[in-house]
Amino acid sequence: MKMKIAAIMTLMGMVSMAAMAGFGGCGGGAVCTESSNGLPVYRDSSVPVEGRVMDLLSRMTIEEKVGQMTQLDCRWIDSDTSQIAIYNLGSLLSGGGPALMDGRGSSPIPNIPREWANMYNKYQKVAVEETQLGIPLIYGIDAVHGCGNVWGAVIFPHNIGMGATWDPGTVERSAAVTATEVSATGIDWTFSPVCDVVRNEKWGRTYESFGEDPYLCGIMAAAAVKGYQGENLSSMDTILACAKHYVGSGGTENGIDQGNALLGDRELWEGHLSVFDAAVDAGAGSVMISYCKVNGAPSHFSRKLIDGTLRNKMGFESFTVSDWAAIDNMASYMKIDYKTGVGLAVNAGLDMVMVPDDAEKFQSSLLALVREGAVSVKRIDEAVGRILKTKFELGLFENPYADPDETNKIGSQPHRDVALQAAMESLVLLKNEGVLPLHKDTKTILVAGPSANSMANQCGGWTIGWQGCGTGQAQALPPPGTTILEGIMARAMPQTAVLFVESNTELARTAAKVSDVAIVVVGETPYAEYCGDAEDLNLSQGQQELIRAIAETGTPTVVVLVAGRPMIVEHLLKDVDGLLMAWLPGSEGQCVAEVLFGGYNPGGKLPLSWPRTMKQLPLNYDESRDENWADYDPLFQFGYGLSYTRFEYIGMALDRTKIQTNGSINITVEVKNVGERAGDEVAQIYIGCNGSKVDRPVMKLKRFKRITLEAGETKSASFEILAKDLAYYDMKTSSWEIEPIEYIAYAGSSFTDARLNKTFGVVTEQVKDAGGSKGFIPGFEIWLAISVIAIFAIIKRKWSVDK
Ligand code: BGC
Numbered sequence: 001m002k003m004k005i006a007a008i009m010t011l012m013g014m015v016s017m018a019a020m021a022g023f024g025g026c027g028g029g030a031v032c033t034e035s036s037n038g039l040p041v042y043r044d045s046s047v048p049v050e051g052r053v054m055d056l057l058s059r060m061t062i063e064e065k066v067g068q069m070t071q072l073d074c075r076w077i078d079s080d081t082s083q084i085a086i087y088n089l090g091s092l093l094s095g096g097g098p099a100l101m102d103g104r105g106s107s108p109i110p111n112i113p114r115e116w117a118n119m120y121n122k123y124q125k126v127a128v129e130e131t132q133l134g135i136p137l138i139y140g141i142d143a144v145h146g147c148g149n150v151w152g153a154v155i156f157p158h159n160i161g162m163g164a165t166w167d168p169g170t171v172e173r174s175a176a177v178t179a180t181e182v183s184a185t186g187i188d189w190t191f192s193p194v195c196d197v198v199r200n201e202k203w204g205r206t207y208e209s210f211g212e213d214p215y216l217c218g219i220m221a222a223a224a225v226k227g228y229q230g231e232n233l234s235s236m237d238t239i240l241a242c243a244k245h246y247v248g249s250g251g252t253e254n255g256i257d258q259g260n261a262l263l264g265d266r267e268l269w270e271g272h273l274s275v276f277d278a279a280v281d282a283g284a285g286s287v288m289i290s291y292c293k294v295n296g297a298p299s300h301f302s303r304k305l306i307d308g309t310l311r312n313k314m315g316f317e318s319f320t321v322s323d324w325a326a327i328d329n330m331a332s333y334m335k336i337d338y339k340t341g342v343g344l345a346v347n348a349g350l351d352m353v354m355v356p357d358d359a360e361k362f363q364s365s366l367l368a369l370v371r372e373g374a375v376s377v378k379r380i381d382e383a384v385g386r387i388l389k390t391k392f393e394l395g396l397f398e399n400p401y402a403d404p405d406e407t408n409k410i411g412s413q414p415h416r417d418v419a420l421q422a423a424m425e426s427l428v429l430l431k432n433e434g435v436l437p438l439h440k441d442t443k444t445i446l447v448a449g450p451s452a453n454s455m456a457n458q459c460g461g462w463t464i465g466w467q468g469c470g471t472g473q474a475q476a477l478p479p480p481g482t483t484i485l486e487g488i489m490a491r492a493m494p495q496t497a498v499l500f501v502e503s504n505t506e507l508a509r510t511a512a513k514v515s516d517v518a519i520v521v522v523g524e525t526p527y528a529e530y531c532g533d534a535e536d537l538n539l540s541q542g543q544q545e546l547i548r549a550i551a552e553t554g555t556p557t558v559v560v561l562v563a564g565r566p567m568i569v570e571h572l573l574k575d576v577d578g579l580l581m582a583w584l585p586g587s588e589g590q591c592v593a594e595v596l597f598g599g600y601n602p603g604g605k606l607p608l609s610w611p612r613t614m615k616q617l618p619l620n621y622d623e624s625r626d627e628n629w630a631d632y633d634p635l636f637q638f639g640y641g642l643s644y645t646r647f648e649y650i651g652m653a654l655d656r657t658k659i660q661t662n663g664s665i666n667i668t669v670e671v672k673n674v675g676e677r678a679g680d681e682v683a684q685i686y687i688g689c690n691g692s693k694v695d696r697p698v699m700k701l702k703r704f705k706r707i708t709l710e711a712g713e714t715k716s717a718s719f720e721i722l723a724k725d726l727a728y729y730d731m732k733t734s735s736w737e738i739e740p741i742e743y744i745a746y747a748g749s750s751f752t753d754a755r756l757n758k759t760f761g762v763v764t765e766q767v768k769d770a771g772g773s774k775g776f777i778p779g780f781e782i783w784l785a786i787s788v789i790a791i792f793a794i795i796k797r798k799w800s801v802d803k
């Protein structure tokens, strides 16, 4: 396979030379042919993709090639679509918008699903009909929690809530629904999943991350990739995924967006790159480079990170795209001119540039660099080859247009059902002093707080507009759906009165006095990216007063938090009877009512550590080095979450006590539901070790499984741990090392509650009980041992090459 690609690349090189020598078209003697059915080879879908790419490249001028590498936001071309043909644009995006240019951002007017399909077709028609080669556009959008920009689409919980489900199946199903809704508009590509690992909740993009643990993030990112891309990229209802932001964005100093991540190679690999590795392994068809700097060096200009690590070590073969205006951004950071920035980025391995406004500026810079020999045509062909390959795989040449009738699927009930399930699974019950579930015969319920009836707040940023919807910068109309209040009203018994006070403290106090229970829904207002960076995660004064005023009446009070990250609530906790974390649940706000009334038993768990104070940040479980967690004092620990039932871990077994460095071990855990009703438990397996040469966490999450248990039921869950899961990244050898030492497997329901443990060893010599060689014919054992060693030698080499 690798050989084949090399051969193709050499041929591409020859083709480029022909093009450079002035043989731009087919007539110049370049290697282009007609296929047997009279079509140009690149138009013949029976020809393998590689052949189509080569044929098409051979027909392209250098301007057309640079065009393929150019991505503009549609808001800058709408008044003049001829730019698509003039600049041979390879790609368009609808950025976050709106509130720019003519006020509509990058959405059609009106913002309804059918108009999105019409808009897509309008642009695509120019590319297909008005350019020499008719190469279709690839159109991208930030469908990061559903097809968020499209009014009427189903809005899923943001990733932090998806992380809290600990259910990759749900993530995959949700991504598949998103893919169906996005592709109904014609759009081909989502800038998702975010593979960033949030290490400091001050970061404004915390909610875009699946959590603080790279293993959890990797599993979820891979599930999202599978959901978006399905089995076949050319299917009607699949879209291209984009693993972003490569790399380190969640690990910047002080949680500053687009900041600097100070990371040694070990931390980089173990804590951040491993998530991208998982997404690449799952087949992610594109990767977006991060605005952040790694040890002071902008990722966009880092050949080591892009060409070296991403391509050569991880084996990523498809194309990379820049972040929004990142070359301008990085050039000004480095105090260099834009053209120099283009050269650095393209030579580092950047294939497509999200310009996103001025095609002329980007293209004239890149063309000049090619003329000057600063960027080789070979490099251009490589980039364009990858982009074209993806376009062929997406079936764009065969089916370039959207069918506007398909948009009827958007926002459908079956899609809403999937989002509701995801939202219910994402809720984390953090405190419950017997107040929940609410009694059926509750006469009066007070619902209070600014997030109770706010679709804008429950959806957060990247919804309709970049900064979300509602007020301020985000002047967009919130999407249709059910607010938390509406959900409670619909779910309450007919004889129950529901009172609602949004924020008037005195009114709320009065209402609380006549209510049997109060539900106070508070949290954050929408934001995106750096606009959400925060030094203070306390609730606003007004919200704190509201909670106190209500709780002081003595009426049982439950706080529901609608926020993209933990907030500082310890001082409020003692006053209230219940705390439910709803994250940013999206359009299906009835999820909260399902939990409050007990229709759904909460089973979500924290995908990050919840701080008591701002001073504790950054606070991550794997920074703990004390076996009794004396140095880890969160308000709620990583992996924590309550249920309406109780679970006991009644047994743990390992299938062996020693494994070889290429072996694996099976861990079985028995969990019993000892309560009165069915519920979900997330069984978590952590691994620690004794005697490592390097500094290691007390224990690290290695496996998990969300399981449903009936009342009284016992289930066993099995987890296979490979020896390579125990490896650390060795900076000296730049490879993963598996130490032959003692390991401890812990099983339980959260980081500090992993009650059961068992020890096993990793050894370099052959393990008697690991080979299963019993009962084999004599002599076979020796043969087997030799093969195992040989295979191991190959695997080990591959391992250090791959990783
Ligand atoms: C765009 C977003 C983009 C942001 C970057 C906004 O104007 O709409 O798509 O992410 O700018 O700063």
Ligand code: BGC
Residues within 6 Å of the ligand: 094, 095, 096, 142, 191, 244, 323, 324, 529
């Ligand atoms: C963000 C990306 C996003 C892009 C396009 C950037 O500002 O960092 O996450 O995909 O804009 O909207």
